[in-house]
Amino acid sequence: MQDFADRLAVITGGASGVGRSLAFALSEAGARVLIADVDADALAQTRDALQARGARAEARECDVTDPASLEALAALAFDELGGAHLVFANAGIGAGEAGPLWGYADSDWKWCFEVNFWGVVHTINAFMPRLVDQGSEAHFVVTGSANGAFLVFPDQPIYSATKAAVQAVAEALYHQTVRAQSPVRVHALFPGPHVVETGIFNSGRVRPDRFAKPADAPDTGIRSSDDLRRMLEAFGMQLETTHPDEVARTALDGIREGRFWILPLNPDAEAQVRARMDSILDRTDPPIPSIG
Numbered sequence: 001m002q003d004f005a006d007r008l009a010v011i012t013g014g015a016s017g018v019g020r021s022l023a024f025a026l027s028e029a030g031a032r033v034l035i036a037d038v039d040a041d042a043l044a045q046t047r048d049a050l051q052a053r054g055a056r057a058e059a060r061e062c063d064v065t066d067p068a069s070l071e072a073l074a075a076l077a078f079d080e081l082g083g084a085h086l087v088f089a090n091a092g093i094g095a096g097e098a099g100p101l102w103g104y105a106d107s108d109w110k111w112c113f114e115v116n117f118w119g120v121v122h123t124i125n126a127f128m129p130r131l132v133d134q135g136s137e138a139h140f141v142v143t144g145s146a147n148g149a150f151l152v153f154p155d156q157p158i159y160s161a162t163k164a165a166v167q168a169v170a171e172a173l174y175h176q177t178v179r180a181q182s183p184v185r186v187h188a189l190f191p192g193p194h195v196v197e198t199g200i201f202n203s204g205r206v207r208p209d210r211f212a213k214p215a216d217a218p219d220t221g222i223r224s225s226d227d228l229r230r231m232l233e234a235f236g237m238q239l240e241t242t243h244p245d246e247v248a249r250t251a252l253d254g255i256r257e258g259r260f261w262i263l264p265l266n267p268d269a270e271a272q273v274r275a276r277m278d279s280i281l282d283r284t285d286p287p288i289p290s291i292g
């Protein structure tokens with residue numbers, strides 16, 4: 001797809017970070033946007049900011065852990081707004097796990113899998129049948145993470161496990177749509193090339209009571225990329241960051257070029273991915289990756 005003009009783009013997690021930047025970039029490219037998020041206040045703020053720029057933007061509260069919520073979003077897009085041609089399964093959280101993984105709270109595991117993994121599955125289930133029936137070129141973009149898809153960082157096992165699972169789903173979806181010669185093209189978006197400055201470190205702001213973290217559960221205490229930077233500096237490491245607007249530009253370029261892998265990796269991460277792949281094929285012990 002070269003021209004986004006008048007296309008409807010649906011973005012889960014569209015109120016903040018990568019999703020918010022995608023909404024701005026897509027509307028600047030002429031698309032209509034439907035942003036969906038569980039955070040009602042941030043959603044309204046983002047919709048207002050988009051509309052103030054002249055964007056044709058709609059917002060809908062949506063919880064990606066709830067299939068009925070995604071079904072209602074898809075019905076809005078297809079029954080009332082004329083159909084969608086770009087769908088971004090983007091909502092995601094970090095549970096803030098810390099320390100030995102046998103000490104994590106079940107609610108950390110469950111919340112992270114509900115949003116990061118099941119959220120993508122529910123989005124696929126709600127939108128793919130409609131996109132396929134629509135019969136015209138469309139794009140389904142899954143936001144993954146190199147953290148899990150290609151590297152297993154020792155300190156975020158829950159997040160990594162969700163993103164490893166999401167990668168398998170995205171790749172299988174790609175294979176199935178190609179094999180079926182479907183007009184729906186699947187893309188795997190990896191925000192980067194560095195840690196992206198978004199609200200993800202403060203995901204607790206949208207943590208529902210049913211997944212409340214027990215008071216004694218281990219927690220990183222990191223609430224922002226600045227907190228992470230300070231922590232790394234204490235160990236003599238540097239943190240480079242990327243603005244989410246850059247991720248959005250990379251995503252739109254990747255869609256225009258029809259690429260599955262929308263994967264801006266920094267040279268250090270690329271070397272670590274190669275080292276891990278080498279260790280698999282050489283049957284040597286996996287090297288421990290590091291973020292800084």
Ligand SMILES: NC(=O)c1ccc[n+]([C@@H]2O[C@H](COP(=O)([O-])OP(=O)(O)OC[C@H]3O[C@@H](n4cnc5c(N)ncnc54)[C@H](O)[C@@H]3O)[C@@H](O)[C@H]2O)c1
Pocket residue numbers: 012013014015016017018019036037038039042062063064065090091092093115143144145146190191192194195196197198199200201203206
């Ligand atoms: N920030 C990074 O460095 C980075 C790196 C790789 C991948 N990612 C991925 O990018 C995606 C976007 O995250 P971000 O970094 O922009 O963080 P963010 O916190 O700024 O945005 C995530 C959005 O998802 C929403 N959300 C959370 N739970 C939800 C739910 N149940 N239903 C609907 N919406 C929900 C939040 O309210 C928020 O608006 C995530 O999938 C994340 O895993 C981020």
